[in-house]
Amino acid sequence: MSESRRRWNKTVFVPEDISAVTRFDPAEEADPGEVGLTRTGVDAIWSGVTELYRTGIHPAISFCLRRRGKVVLKRSIGHVNGNGPDDCPSSRKTIATPATPFCMFSGSKAALAMLIHKLAERRQVRLNDLLCHYVPEFGSNGKDRITIHHALTHTAGIPAMPPAVDRDTLLDFDACVHLICALKPRCPPGTRVAYHTMTAGFVLAEIVRRVTGQDIRQFLRSTIQDPLGFRYFNYGAREEDVPEIAANYVTGWPIPRVISGLTRKMSVLDWKPYVELTNDARCMRSVIPTVNLIATADEACRFYQMLLNHGEFEGKRLFDRETVEQALRPASGTVFDGTLFTPMRYSEGFMLGNRRNSLFLPHCEEAFGHWGFASMVSWADPSRAITGAMLNTGKAFLGPYALPNFRLYTLIRKHCPRVQ
Numbered sequence: 001m002s003e004s005r006r007r008w009n010k011t012v013f014v015p016e017d018i019s020a021v022t023r024f025d026p027a028e029e030a031d032p033g034e035v036g037l038t039r040t041g042v043d044a045i046w047s048g049v050t051e052l053y054r055t056g057i058h059p060a061i062s063f064c065l066r067r068r069g070k071v072v073l074k075r076s077i078g079h080v081n082g083n084g085p086d087d088c089p090s091s092r093k094t095i096a097t098p099a100t101p102f103c104m105f106s107g108s109k110a111a112l113a114m115l116i117h118k119l120a121e122r123r124q125v126r127l128n129d130l131l132c133h134y135v136p137e138f139g140s141n142g143k144d145r146i147t148i149h150h151a152l153t154h155t156a157g158i159p160a161m162p163p164a165v166d167r168d169t170l171l172d173f174d175a176c177v178h179l180i181c182a183l184k185p186r187c188p189p190g191t192r193v194a195y196h197t198m199t200a201g202f203v204l205a206e207i208v209r210r211v212t213g214q215d216i217r218q219f220l221r222s223t224i225q226d227p228l229g230f231r232y233f234n235y236g237a238r239e240e241d242v243p244e245i246a247a248n249y250v251t252g253w254p255i256p257r258v259i260s261g262l263t264r265k266m267s268v269l270d271w272k273p274y275v276e277l278t279n280d281a282r283c284m285r286s287v288i289p290t291v292n293l294i295a296t297a298d299e300a301c302r303f304y305q306m307l308l309n310h311g312e313f314e315g316k317r318l319f320d321r322e323t324v325e326q327a328l329r330p331a332s333g334t335v336f337d338g339t340l341f342t343p344m345r346y347s348e349g350f351m352l353g354n355r356r357n358s359l360f361l362p363h364c365e366e367a368f369g370h371w372g373f374a375s376m377v378s379w380a381d382p383s384r385a386i387t388g389a390m391l392n393t394g395k396a397f398l399g400p401y402a403l404p405n406f407r408l409y410t411l412i413r414k415h416c417p418r419v420q
Helices: 003-008 039-054 105-121 148-152 173-181 199-212 216-225 239-244 257-267 271-277 281-285 297-308 321-328 402-415
Strands: 060-067 070-081 293-295 335-337 342-344 368-372 376-381 386-392
Touching (some): 039 070, 060 297, 297 386
Antiparallel strands (some): 335 342
């Protein structure tokens, strides 16, 4: 690709022999035949990942796929850092591995939702309780009828952060809660679905703190991270782990001004500052409940396997079966989302598949999971007995990745047949 074209379409250098930047341990991957798959099918799925990498949109991709609880793919490709679109060719580069942690962006919402459901399981909250019952100051300016259910299903009527929020404010949890408590709702609760990028998350995390006396990191650690034996899978990271986290990069085509305005409306910051925020070491010391969960693809995959197992993983029960069923129960049919401008179906915390238009492809109506900034996704599909995670570091709104991205999930659906 010519230099002028690369400047217009921000991509990274892709070596001709991508095996040089691919890492995996064959001993960690099960024989496809043991779980009702074929070697040809699994290889085809991985070829879909490599095709996506060859677009140059993602400096690093980490992919994990389980079938009937067993890992069939656990691989990474690309660089943790040093191979961004604007990096010098001579920059020091670190090759990603399956153990590389990534920022989950909105994929963080799934973990937050399960913490709230854990409180409900313990009868410390009820999902139809008013938010202001736990955070009294939130009830100002007409928000006194918003419930936990509304916050979990993107129907609270406060989809956008206050305009006064800037990069430094986002790193100040208490300041964000204070500003959100002063918001005025755009519509009565329960009347309109509009994806809440950050607002609801801060208030829900504050409820965790006031009910348990623990901050959300401590509660996540005791509820999910430690029981599943995760090194990461928490908000931010330990100081010694920060250098291991894959850096995020703005890639793809230039973002039209109108699109930039929409993204700023959703997340306060423009696209580039928002991406750069997650590379700021201060972000790893802060809590942004719907943004900065740090995890490996394998950890995200195991989390969804636990949910697919109705709250149990490798002999450890984290949630009651009824709790998981409640978390995954559709809150409504497919409706138009006023923030994402697309038909969506939500449960109390998860994005759900449907028969036709679905983030998990058509005919994946049982699938549940969550997408994160641009093209990251972690999910489960009970009808195919699979869980998966595709984490990446290229943040492109537009670019030559859409078709390979679609093709990858088509290959997964094709080569992972439905089970009885």
